[in-house]
Amino acid sequence: MIKSPSYQAYNELFHTQYSDLCNYAYSFLKDDAAAEDVVQETFIKLWQKHQDLIGIPNIKAYLFRAVRNNSISALRKLSTEEAGNKGYEWVADTSEEPDAQEQKNARPYYDQLIYEAIANLPPQCREVFNCCRVQGMTHQQTAIKLGLSAKTVENYMGRALKLLRKYLEKYGLPISIFFLLKILLP
Numbered sequence: 001m002i003k004s005p006s007y008q009a010y011n012e013l014f015h016t017q018y019s020d021l022c023n024y025a026y027s028f029l030k031d032d033a034a035a036e037d038v039v040q041e042t043f044i045k046l047w048q049k050h051q052d053l054i055g056i057p058n059i060k061a062y063l064f065r066a067v068r069n070n071s072i073s074a075l076r077k078l079s080t081e082e083a084g085n086k087g088y089e090w091v092a093d094t095s096e097e098p099d100a101q102e103q104k105n106a107r108p109y110y111d112q113l114i115y116e117a118i119a120n121l122p123p124q125c126r127e128v129f130n131c132c133r134v135q136g137m138t139h140q141q142t143a144i145k146l147g148l149s150a151k152t153v154e155n156y157m158g159r160a161l162k163l164l165r166k167y168l169e170k171y172g173l174p175i176s177i178f179f180l181l182k183i184l185l186p
Helices: 005-029 032-048 059-092 101-120 124-132 141-147 152-172
Strands: none
Touching: 005 032, 005 059, 032 059, 059 141, 059 152, 101 152, 124 141, 141 152
């Protein structure tokens, strides 16, 4: 068993603050297990850099701030995962799986909407999109071809994708169809 003074101080800090920090994390996360995970990860990080933290005047305030920040990070991660799963739930719903004929009949409709969405893009966005997605060029290759900077190409692509998503949502198409653009475009 470790008997160093720093370990003993760490151990005492853990036992005196653990439940308060868990309650604090729970106030953000509303999940006991997630709150405990955040607090335990915070204590692990604390131990990993305990040599750098010697001399912090108020370690308790440091811990509460770290738990707050880690809780917010956990919420962001959870929010991102949930947003990603919403599209997947639609794709993964097999309760009424369309047969091959239904899929074949729907494809021209999807193709038409996607081509319309691309045609409605501003000219520069459309040109950048066609180079990057239809022709399969990288942002750097597109930048050289069009005489733009790579950052400008990136900005145009971001704008094009945003406008395409908005257009497809307007017609009730799920975003997951949008990700099939590479498959649908010749």
